[in-house]
Amino acid sequence: MSRTRALVVDDDPTTFAMVRRLAELEDLELIPATSLTAARDRLRLHPVDLALCALSLPDGSGLELLADLGGGSSASILLTERPDPEATSSALRLGVTDTLTKPIDIERLRALLTRVRRTLDLQEENGALRNELRALGRFGDLIGASAAMQAVYDEIERLAPASTPIIIVGEAGTGKDLVASTLHARSRRRHRDFVALDCGTIGEAQLARELFGRENRPGERIARRQRGAVERASGGTLFLASFTALPLALQSEVCRMLENRRLGGRERSEIDVRVLLSMGDHPKAAAENGRLHADLLSKLRAVPIELPPLHLRGKDDELLARHFLAMLNARAARDLTFSAEALARIHAYRWPGNVRELKQVVERAFDLAEDEIGPEQLPIDAAGALAPDGSLSLQVPVGKSIAEVERRLIFATMDACDQNKRSAAKTLGISLKTLYNRLNAYAAAEQRAAEERAASGSANADEQPTACDEPPTA
Numbered sequence: 001m002s003r004t005r006a007l008v009v010d011d012d013p014t015t016f017a018m019v020r021r022l023a024e025l026e027d028l029e030l031i032p033a034t035s036l037t038a039a040r041d042r043l044r045l046h047p048v049d050l051a052l053c054a055l056s057l058p059d060g061s062g063l064e065l066l067a068d069l070g071g072g073s074s075a076s077i078l079l080t081e082r083p084d085p086e087a088t089s090s091a092l093r094l095g096v097t098d099t100l101t102k103p104i105d106i107e108r109l110r111a112l113l114t115r116v117r118r119t120l121d122l123q124e125e126n127g128a129l130r131n132e133l134r135a136l137g138r139f140g141d142l143i144g145a146s147a148a149m150q151a152v153y154d155e156i157e158r159l160a161p162a163s164t165p166i167i168i169v170g171e172a173g174t175g176k177d178l179v180a181s182t183l184h185a186r187s188r189r190r191h192r193d194f195v196a197l198d199c200g201t202i203g204e205a206q207l208a209r210e211l212f213g214r215e216n217r218p219g220e221r222i223a224r225r226q227r228g229a230v231e232r233a234s235g236g237t238l239f240l241a242s243f244t245a246l247p248l249a250l251q252s253e254v255c256r257m258l259e260n261r262r263l264g265g266r267e268r269s270e271i272d273v274r275v276l277l278s279m280g281d282h283p284k285a286a287a288e289n290g291r292l293h294a295d296l297l298s299k300l301r302a303v304p305i306e307l308p309p310l311h312l313r314g315k316d317d318e319l320l321a322r323h324f325l326a327m328l329n330a331r332a333a334r335d336l337t338f339s340a341e342a343l344a345r346i347h348a349y350r351w352p353g354n355v356r357e358l359k360q361v362v363e364r365a366f367d368l369a370e371d372e373i374g375p376e377q378l379p380i381d382a383a384g385a386l387a388p389d390g391s392l393s394l395q396v397p398v399g400k401s402i403a404e405v406e407r408r409l410i411f412a413t414m415d416a417c418d419q420n421k422r423s424a425a426k427t428l429g430i431s432l433k434t435l436y437n438r439l440n441a442y443a444a445a446e447q448r449a450a451e452e453r454a455a456s457g458s459a460n461a462d463e464q465p466t467a468c469d470e471p472p473t474a
Helices: 013-026 035-043 060-069 085-093 106-136 147-157 174-186 204-212 248-260 283-288 318-332 340-346 353-366 402-416 421-428 433-460
Strands: 007-010 031-032 050-054 075-080 096-101 164-167 196-200 237-241 276-279 303-306
Touching: 007 013, 007 035, 013 031, 013 050, 013 106, 031 035, 035 060, 050 060, 050 318, 060 075, 060 174, 075 085, 075 106, 096 106, 147 303, 164 174, 164 204, 174 196, 174 237, 174 276, 204 248, 204 433, 237 248, 318 340, 318 353, 340 353, 353 402, 421 433
Parallel strands: 007 031, 007 050, 050 075, 075 096, 164 276, 164 303, 196 237, 237 276
Antiparallel strands: none
């Protein structure tokens, strides 16, 4: 790899002298700065691999600079005059690699540099592999090789390391939840919790408790404090799906919480959480029609990521169809393929339900087909139009159990109701509690099956895992 470049920010000449000795031994390119202002000027001209920054500087705290670097590609080390647990804790939360007490222990710094170089080598290798996968249409859990999706991947890579609030915009079924989980997986918070809350599936009276928790009331003998999603996500990422379903008063509370970085209650506590929101409308349009609190745009400067509908993603529909089929084949130990005519019909259709609708159609065709999925298994005619009963019917081959028919009907109804559990329960004529129980049972069964497949795979040392074992993607 190229020569390692290190930024050293300190107004103490002794620090430069000691680091210069290491630079001579390790072929290290040094970029000196004696203040935060000078350091930021240097960084605008010279990207660095490593930053050593003093805690106390003439124009502020070194933590301000390290906060800018935290979670990015640069490794960073905080230099302190004496052991400072509070500063060390703050630095680690910002993604700082390590802390050193002055005078610098050269051998320890040398060991840290070796570790940094090893990490940089690994990042280069991983970056090359990620570029190869992107060219093939894979980006984390996201699938798509089109120019429109490549632009989304660029935005994710640019924004993932920061802590800026992000609004993910897209039609129903475009994969907003997968973009949120990918942003978390590529952030410096990836080792902490990712907590998702769908505001569109929770009753208005319960939303505040789900978000902010519940404290025991004065006089209650038994503490019944409930931790909300905000507290559970502290240190990690909170994803609020269907955010415009949240009442404006609660949106205002979320905005105030993010602005003050404190969670209210009788005991106010500081929070460190990155918030991702999703909605179907563009933020400005949602604010204009009164569905989004204006403060979220004016005060928080949330950045939007817009997902394209599937019909604007070129051949991604065929790529996704093959991916979903490969997953189904792996689970059922089958080897179905698409006929050329079936793929042509898939590409001709506009997919108003986007990736979610495509996945549902592939699953239904998989159940109907014997050896090959042809046009007769697809509810799409030769002109690319949906058959009259295509979006409202559920076909199940004879031989399936009643329990399996019920499972498919529930999932099909959930898709038709855009994953809104309350609407799906009403459509099915069952209680919301019954629907939750069924969905939890299906999820537990799928988890057991996955564990059994994993155990079976590990028992055979020659068997290699495939990309088909991954969760559904968009």
